[in-house]
Amino acid sequence: MRWAGLVTAALLWSAVGSSSSAQAPAARNPHEGNADAIRNGMGLYRSRCADCHGMDARGVRAPDLTQVWASGRNDEGLFNTIRRGVPGTEMPAFVPPRTTDTEVWQMLAYLRTLAAPAPTDPPRGNAQNGERIFRTTCAGCHRVNGAGGRLGPDLSRAGASRSRERLVAQIRRGFEDSGPGFSPVTITPLEGPPIHGVKKNEDLFSVQIMDTNERIQGYEKDSTKGVVNERRSMMPVYGPDRLSDSDLDDLVSYLMTLRGFNPAVPQ
């Protein structure tokens, strides 16, 4: 139940659905700059959004929200994203009566105070070379535009769902919180060698995994010698010895170009 509809991270930037709404929201946030609204929005944001987007809104397993306006999104589009959710991701729809229009605007008024300006640093790295590095180094586990492995998250929207700093940190130092569907687990069957994989679901009595051969399978815990949850992500750490600073720049530059599944990209 927790991990129903498993996909990659929730991508708040991307999808604004095209479905029509009987009552169109105001095009601009009527509460922007209002101190009371910002304070209310802060609490609402912290209780409903911060688990995935982070207390500082810079993204945990869901996108960095501090740059949504800089990236070209507007108030109305963000309102609709919160109202309708992002289908196919963990981002739920926040609907009435639980969430009123005013509350959505209050959250956005608060987020606006955290918004960062568009980056002024000159672009770094060669995305073309980065794509080559991705295909040789990362594509065994990660998928982009329908090609690559399935053990790790699909990165077709990596540039929209993660900040550059976060991508660099995860590649260089690894991480512990793998997010739903990608926590590493080792199952020791009654016979045969241990099975390594990532956990797709679990209850008291069973665990469902994708193993390193991408086989999806469930196991009754009683029928194993043990199920061990690992802390560190299965993602290897790529220090400067394995990936030079320049190659890292190229790779991240490529990842930042990925803004959503694009079937037109030749494989």
Add this chain to the structure above:
Amino acid sequence: MGAWRVRSMWITGLMCAAAAALAAQQAPPALVTEQEILAGLPPDGSRWLTFGGSPTNQRHSPLAEITPENVTRLAPQWTFQTGALGQFETTPLFRDNVLYVTGPSNLAWALDARTGREIWRYRRELPSNLTACCGLVNRGFAMLGDKLFLATLDAHLVALDRRTGSVVWDAETEDHATGYAATIAPIIAKNKVITAVAGGEYGIRGFIDAYDAQTGKRAWRFYTIPAKGEPGNDTWAGDSWKTGGAGVWVTGAYDPELNLLYYGTGNPGPDYHSESRKGDNLYSNSLVALDADTGALRWHYQFTPHDLHDWDATEVPVLADLTIGGQARKVVMFANRNGFFYTLDRTNGKIIVAKPFVTTTWAKEIGADGRPVVQAGHVPDEKGSLTCPDLTGGTNFWQPSYDPATRTFFVNAREVCMIFYAWKPDYTPGERFTGGAGQRAKSADNQPYGVLRALDPATGERRWEFKYLNLSTSGLLTTASGIIFSGDGDGNLLAIDSRSGKLLWRYQMGANMHGTSPVTYMVDGRQHVLVPAGTTLTAWALPR
């Protein structure tokens, strides 16, 4: 032609005679009496007539056909699906092989308990401006005579004809447009229907009402917040009492001998902001004991004075008679959202036992005067403060159970902490009015979990526990054969040995038993266990 007519008349005459004979054999369906309700769950399993099985809310059945030894042979008999959005939070009622079930969005059914087939369906149009804070749910019917009673989401109380589901009377308790709603299962006391309202997040002034079961005329009202000039009003600064909340959305208990109703009251509003309502804020977060004839307050006990963590005392009070320290005591047991388990003397509200049943950081203990000894650093502000338990609490509205044979109180508990935030809110009628929020605290070393705990009500000590992987919101049912039925946080229906805490049997239902608990009864000489989970009801029994 003539011969045919004669024969036809002769046949018609025969049929009339047969119908008359049949009518003589089949008396009209017996009316449900208050005596039956007060008698609780009978040994023959022929009825489940009120929310908690009996007015004590013990949810303990004398049935013993299903035992710890044979429970592994339980087999599904039928499944009913609502075919509607939203989930069950209901306790089905049972009488004469018929089930009476309330569902989400003001739906309700009468079902054949043998087959799960629908007999009638009731549906009430929902207004578009509902303000139900926390889901379009309902917790069950009350039943008396030939009527069923339903508290509706738009804050009405309706009486339905038990045989047809048609409306007999309809009483508005309060205007839903101003934030009032109702999700509670009513109960019967003194031929009156006792109901109450939700809306603590919308600046309402909570109340408990009694209506004449025959006419729908209101007999009395108890406001959970005293008006200006009444005792207790001075526990609210300024006009804060007018929007003080203290809704009542969980069913209370009834002691006919003492003639007292016991109800837990909801949080004060705004939920988290201390400065907005200085004082103890009576009678929020309290257990109130009301005279069943008049609704007059006989005593109250406030679990969490000046609550800042949304710890409604809307848990289910459970009545029992215990011997404590060699003395016979009439008690009310209460596992509270604030993390403490209480055993109170139900004649006067005095504390006998008050002990944490989960990790509790906000209060050191409950003092001899009955007030919590509050620890520093647990007042929410804009920076946030870490407190255990979280806002959902050590437990919540899901039903506990009590086994009088082993004198054990069972509760689905939660081990969770939270960072609470607060700020000054503005009040607009019909809008949310909370003044804060919480964020669940967790780390790799501190993962929240749910747990079934068995407590000794004479001491508050733990007898055993059964840990879940995730948080359970399931109610409980115990049986005289020594089984406790529960649900975990992952859709499993569990049968557990109520004496040892050992798991006996499980079944993956595909949905959590959120705020529901199984009920049990006999159909054609076989014990059935009926389990509401998600949008389905499933009946279980041993194979024939």
